[in-house]
Amino acid sequence: xxxxxxxxxxxxxxxxxxxxxxxxxxxxxxxxxxxxxxxxxxxxxxxxxxxxxxxxxxxxxxxxxxxxxxxxxxxxxxxxxxxxxxxxxxxxxxxxxxxxxxxxxxxxxxxxxxxxxxxxxxxxxxxxxxxxxxxxxxxxxxxxxxxxxxxxxxxxxxxxxxxxxxxxxxxxxxxxxxxxxxxxxxxxxxxxxxxxxxxxxxxxxxxxxxxxxxxxxxxxxxxxxxxxxxxxxxxxxxxxx
Numbered sequence: 218x219x220x221x222x223x224x225x226x227x228x229x230x231x232x233x234x235x236x237x238x239x240x241x242x243x244x245x246x247x248x249x250x251x252x253x254x255x256x257x258x259x260x261x262x263x264x265x266x267x268x269x270x271x272x273x274x275x276x277x278x279x280x281x282x283x284x285x286x287x288x289x290x291x292x293x294x295x296x297x298x299x300x301x302x303x304x305x306x307x308x309x310x311x312x313x314x315x316x317x318x319x320x321x322x323x324x325x326x327x328x329x330x331x332x333x334x335x336x337x338x339x340x341x342x343x344x345x346x347x348x349x350x351x352x353x354x355x356x357x358x359x360x361x362x363x364x365x366x367x368x369x370x371x372x373x374x375x376x377x378x379x380x381x382x383x384x385x386x387x388x389x390x391x392x393x394x395x396x397x398x399x400x401x402x403x404x405x406x407x408x409x410x411x412x413x414x415x416x417x418x419x420x421x422x423x424x425x426x427x428x429x430x431x432x433x434x435x436x437x438x439x440x441x442x443x444x445x446x447x448x449x450x451x452x453x454x455x456x457x458x
Contacts, residue, residue, distance in 0.1 A: 275348035279313060280323050280361065282343045290328025292339055293320045294347075294359075313344070323347050323359040331438045338373070338434060339363060374443055377432045380404045383417035383424040389442065391432065407432045407440040414449025421450050 280294035297313040304312070323345050328338055339345075347361025363373070377391040378400050387409045392400040407430075411420045422445050424430070431444040 275350075277346055277348050277361075279364070280321060280345050280347055280359070281313070281315065282339050282341055282345070283320065284341065286322050288324075289331055290325045290338075292323050292325060292345070294323045294345065295319070296321060297344065321359055323361055326360055326362050328438075374431050374433050377407070377430055379424050379426055379428045379430060382426050383420070385416050385418050387411055387415060387417060389417060389424065389430075391430065393432075394429075405440060407442045409442040409447055411447040411449055414447070417447065419450050420447040422447070 279297040281297055282292045282294050284293045285291070286293045295318060296316040298316045300312055300314050303310045306312070325339055325345060344364045345361040346364055347359045349357050350360050351357050376394040376398070378394060380390040380392055383389070388406045389409055390404050391407055392404050393402055395401045409417055411417065414420050417424060430442055432440050433443050434440050
């Protein structure tokens with residue numbers, strides 16, 4: 218028997234009084250229905266059923282970075298549309314177009330907690346798959362994860378230039394390069410792996426100030442030198458002098 222299968226005696230106005238038994242039965246039924254409606258039941262065209270409502274899945278949209286906004290990891294972006302004409306393209310054409318020129322702030326979740334002197338991880342034309350999320354004050358925000366072009370890596374590689382000659386450790390001060398190869402932004406430190414060694418000034422190839430290298434940022438905010446690969450110099454080697 219379901220909750221709604223229970224029957225109650227009909228009362229005549231002005232003549233009958235509800236008994237305590239009938240009243241308690243009715244109150245108990247209402248209480249059960251109320252509890253079911255909260256978490257375990259829904260009312261639809263077939264009546265009341267004790268099942269959970271469907272889970273709400275956030276709607277994901279693609280955005281393209283236009284510029285940095287105020288706040289670490291926040292970017293001004295344009296919403297993208299999928300270009301139907303380019304669906305079957307085999308010439309490498311862009312499959313997205315700007316939906317409009319309305320700027321939307323989007324948080325890159327890879328930069329949710331970074332150092333006090335961050336290096337900007339995304340640049341103009343980078344894209345983010347994002348969805349809406351309310352903050353703790355009830356304001357609806359857009360948050361997302363960058364779309365990685367190279368499916369074999371989760372880190373984007375950047376060109377950078379050394380700002381000092383090879384130091385007597387494995388940390389190197391660098392600046393990122395823009396699309397023209399010129400340095401931009403503040404200097405920061407990258408960790409260099411030296412095979413069979415500890416010091417950049419005793420490793421090959423030797424790094425001079427202004428030397429080009431390639432770097433990538435881990436999810437925790439640390440920066441690594443991806444190229445070149447350093448090897449400790451052998452005793453008597455003059456390659457590091």
